Amino acid sequence: xxxxxxxxxxxxxxxxxxxxxxxxxxxxLVNELAKGKTALECLPLIVKGKKEIIQALxxxxxxxxxxxxxxxxxxxxxxxxxxxxxQFMTTEIVKENRDLKPESSIIPxxxxxxxxxxxxxxxxxxxxxxxxxxx
Amino acid sequence: xxxxxxxxxxxxxxLIGGTLSRAAARIVVExxxxxxxxxxxxxxxxxxxxxxxxxQEERDFAKNHPTITIEGCEEECAKIAVNRYSxxxxxxxxxxxxxxxxxxxxxxxxxxxxxxGINLAxxxxxxxxxxxxxxxxxx
Numbered sequence: 001x002x003x004x005x006x007x008x009x010x011x012x013x014x015x016x017x018x019x020x021x022x023x024x025x026x027x028x029l030v031n032e033l034a035k036g037k038t039a040l041e042c043l044p045l046i047v048k049g050k051k052e053i054i055q056a057l058x059x060x061x062x063x064x065x066x067x068x069x070x071x072x073x074x075x076x077x078x079x080x081x082x083x084x085x086x087q088f089m090t091t092e093i094v095k096e097n098r099d100l101k102p103e104s105s106i107i108p109x110x111x112x113x114x115x116x117x118x119x120x121x122x123x124x125x126x127x128x129x130x131x132x133x134x135x
Numbered sequence: 136x137x138x139x140x141x142x143x144x145x146x147x148x149x150l151i152g153g154t155l156s157r158a159a160a161r162i163v164v165e166x167x168x169x170x171x172x173x174x175x176x177x178x179x180x181x182x183x184x185x186x187x188x189x190x191q192e193e194r195d196f197a198k199n200h201p202t203i204t205i206e207g208c209e210e211e212c213a214k215i216a217v218n219r220y221s222x223x224x225x226x227x228x229x230x231x232x233x234x235x236x237x238x239x240x241x242x243x244x245x246x247x248x249x250x251x252g253i254n255l256a257x258x259x260x261x262x263x264x265x266x267x268x269x270x271x272x273x274x
Contacts (some may be wrong), residue, residue: 012146042147044212091162
């Protein structure tokens with residue numbers, strides 16, 4: 001098994017629920033579905049230019065999860081690290097599951113929001129295995 | 136009409152401090168001072184190539200309005216970003232000071248704050264609301 005990890009970088013937005021989905025998805029991956037294969041890093045710290053974190057991201061695989069079309073996570077990673085190995089949008093999982101309208105509440109998040117996060121996490125977990133196979 | 140105060144929380148995911156900063160910011164903007172404050176999205180604020188990807192509005196708002204940053208750890212990401220792109224924040228809240236002052240609150244989960252964590256976020260939010268009031272009085 002590869003020793004490399006996949007870093008999960010959610011967009012961290014707190015203005016809308018789509019950012020909350022990105023965050024919850026990241027936690028599901030790191031704590032459950034891809035535990036031991038993934039790690040979470042702080043986007044603001046990456047943008048700030050924390051050297052040891054940027055080096056770790058360069059040496060491993062990186063997945064961005066964005067909550068809006070401005071794609072802060074993706075764009076910030078490209079700027080700071082120079083690469084993103086896969087990118088996911090929370091808005092896509094919402095479009096694919098019209099029956100699960102995310103609640104507007106951000107703290108705490110609602111049941112539909114949690115369900116959408118799990119669905120997205122399941123999708124990303126498959127990508128994580130693919131990326132680790134490449135190593 | 137008085138200018139709204141921009142609230143910029145660190146938003147980090149790695150530590151409980153980021154979770155508390157987010158919760159406190161939401162409490163201020165949604166419940167305590169909804170008419171006086173607005174959340175500025177920290178990742179958008181810091182995003183690179185803003186001209187290409189949008190987001191300059193966040194920086195412009197912070198140039199023309201008073202801001203309060205909320206820091207989840209000693210790295211001060213929010214304060215540094217505001218200083219770099221928009222000018223000095225009017226106030227900075229350090230979450231660690233509240234964690235240290237309330238050792239009875241279990242803060243071992245960055246994902247779920249729980250009842251105690253939410254209570255602590257409310258205490259932090261009350262202090263932020265007082266800062267907002269001070270800024271309103273001095274403007």
